[in-house]
Amino acid sequence: MKCPVCYYQDTKVIDSRVASDGLSIRRRRECxxxxxxxxxxxxxxxxxxxxxxxxxxxxxxxxxxxxxxxxRSLEKRPITEDKFKKLIGSIERDLQVLRKAEVTxxxxxxxxxxxxxxxxQIAYIRFASVYQAFxxxxxxxxxxxxxxxxxxRNNK
Numbered sequence: 001m002k003c004p005v006c007y008y009q010d011t012k013v014i015d016s017r018v019a020s021d022g023l024s025i026r027r028r029r030e031c032x033x034x035x036x037x038x039x040x041x042x043x044x045x046x047x048x049x050x051x052x053x054x055x056x057x058x059x060x061x062x063x064x065x066x067x068x069x070x071x072r073s074l075e076k077r078p079i080t081e082d083k084f085k086k087l088i089g090s091i092e093r094d095l096q097v098l099r100k101a102e103v104t105x106x107x108x109x110x111x112x113x114x115x116x117x118x119x120x121q122i123a124y125i126r127f128a129s130v131y132q133a134f135x136x137x138x139x140x141x142x143x144x145x146x147x148x149x150x151x152x153r154n155n156k
Contacts, residue, residue, distance in 0.1 A: 003031035004038055020082050023089035049095060050102045058102070066091065070112070073127040077120050090115050121147055 001011050008031055015028040024043035030036070049061035067088065074084070094111045095103060109131045116124040125143060134140045 001029060001040060003034060003036055005036040006031060006034045008033035023086065023093075044089075044092065044096075048101060051105050051108060052102050053105045061095070061103075063088075063092070066112070069127070070116075070123075073116065073123040074120060077123050079120060079123075083119065087115055087119055117147070 002009060003011055010032045011029040012032060013027050014030050014037070017026055018024075019026040019041060024041045027040045027042065029038055029040060050058050051061055052058050070084070070087065079087075091111055094115075095108065098107075113124060113128055113131065116127050125140075125147070128134070128143055129140060134143070
């Protein structure tokens, strides 16, 4: 790991601990040349996962694409950075648990919606309306009715 100040090649780890999101490790480092201290984070990376899109085309899993979609859905919603990181971690964990080299985009969408529904129902509806391509108010209403009936069942 290069020092971000002097670009010296060698740094030493002073402290390691689980980050607040519970899904990564925070390492406190010190440059062996200039003594500058900084933090790095080590997290799980999904490798070699291919997403099969609706049209049959394939693309490598892209974490940034997931983050952009979630941020759009959660725009102006009350979610902390920690909760957001945990959401991403939970979604990626569910993808890894599948233990498949290929996963359909519809499966990815289902996993995302499952987690969004638990965290923020407005964000869930926003995501679902784009993901499921709601083309009229009736489709939108049916999805809202599903949410309301589930909430009523859970409150009993």
